[in-house]
Amino acid sequence: MKLRLSETRDVTDRIRMMTLTAAEGGPLPAYSAGAHLDFDLGDAGTRSYSLVDFVPIPDAPDSYRIAVQAEPDGDGGSLAMHALSTGDVVEATAPKNSFELHVDNAPTMLIAGGIGVTPIISFATALRGRGTPFHFHYAARSRAVCAFADRLEDLFDDALTLWMDDTNQIDVAALLQNAPRDAHVYCCGPKGMIAAVKSAAEAAGHPSDRIRFELFETPQTEDGDQPFEVEINDGQVFTIPPGQTIIEVLEEAGVDVMYDCQRGDCGICQTDVLDGTPDHRDVVLSEDERTSGNVMQICVSRAKSARLKLDI
Numbered sequence: 445m446k447l448r449l450s451e452t453r454d455v456t457d458r459i460r461m462m463t464l465t466a467a468e469g470g471p472l473p474a475y476s477a478g479a480h481l482d483f484d485l486g487d488a489g490t491r492s493y494s495l496v497d498f499v500p501i502p503d504a505p506d507s508y509r510i511a512v513q514a515e516p517d518g519d520g521g522s523l524a525m526h527a528l529s530t531g532d533v534v535e536a537t538a539p540k541n542s543f544e545l546h547v548d549n550a551p552t553m554l555i556a557g558g559i560g561v562t563p564i565i566s567f568a569t570a571l572r573g574r575g576t577p578f579h580f581h582y583a584a585r586s587r588a589v590c591a592f593a594d595r596l597e598d599l600f601d602d603a604l605t606l607w608m609d610d611t612n613q614i615d616v617a618a619l620l621q622n623a624p625r626d627a628h629v630y631c632c633g634p635k636g637m638i639a640a641v642k643s644a645a646e647a648a649g650h651p652s653d654r655i656r657f658e659l660f661e662t663p664q665t666e667d668g669d670q671p672f673e674v675e676i677n678d679g680q681v682f683t684i685p686p687g688q689t690i691i692e693v694l695e696e697a698g699v700d701v702m703y704d705c706q707r708g709d710c711g712i713c714q715t716d717v718l719d720g721t722p723d724h725r726d727v728v729l730s731e732d733e734r735t736s737g738n739v740m741q742i743c744v745s746r747a748k749s750a751r752l753k754l755d756i
């Protein structure tokens with residue numbers, strides 16, 4: 445799709461709200477809470493941004509809203525988005541949703557960290573619209589960098605708790621311990637928060653199929669990353685250098701691979717490991733799956749052994 449940036453508004457020093465309409469005018473494809481758009485930013489690559497809705501989503505939307513946090517140390521995608529001016533046209537996919545809300549009426553705990561709040565706002569709006577009980581926990585480093593705090597307090601009142609690292613830091617272990625065991629739990633935020641929610645939910649005995657999450661962080665190269673080899677079923681061997689993923693190298697060589705998020709949270713690229721030891725960097729596998737070493741997410745994970753043999 446071609447989308448035109450119709451309005452921008454800075455909501456904090458680094459976070460810019462952007463409204464997009466169809467470049468040629470008219471209605472846009474429908475979507476549900478939790479959906480995102482993938483933007484094609486040319487040399488800056490592809491970036492995903494969740495749609496954010498403070499009011500119920502119409503059946504035939506005439507605009508999309510996203511909130512983009514500038515990451516000066518990132519890969520350039522967010523800065524490319526911030527460089528856009530009103531009236532500019534960008535290319536994006538139609539909305540996709542790999543973070544769907546459940547359909548039953550069980551109580552729901554929403555947990556957001558930083559700019560990961562965007563899909564969680566849409567969830568809170570949708571849950572309130574259908575009368576499902578929920579509580580919305582939103583953690584940020586401080587009130588100054590907490591996007592939409594005043595607006596969310598007005599909208600969600602007692603159903604919202606703001607947690608600030610500098611005054612009242614969120615304790616996810618306590619939240620999960622006190623949540624009903626039939627609650628649905630949704631978390632969107634940085635990797636550390638998702639890992640903490642997953643392990644707290646496991647420790648408190650929540651069924652794993654009630655916990656869903658979306659990572660709001662671009663995968664980073666880690667210090668000390670080394671090249672390693674990947675062997676696939678037809679015997680071809682590829683070298684994966686630091687700074688490139690298995691998916692990137694295989695795709696460049698014309699190997700067909702399935703993937704979506706490329707952050708390690710959707711599970712689509714999961715691949716059987718036939719030999720070698722993966723270095724897991726995803727947030728989707730359970731502890732048992734990690735320990736077994738039999739599967740890995742090839743969009744972010746690397747290798748602890750010199751070579752991996754993968755079922756591709």
Ligand code: FES
Pocket residue numbers: 702703704705706707708709710711712713714726728741742743744
């Ligand atoms: S593409 Fe989503 S986990 Fe790999």
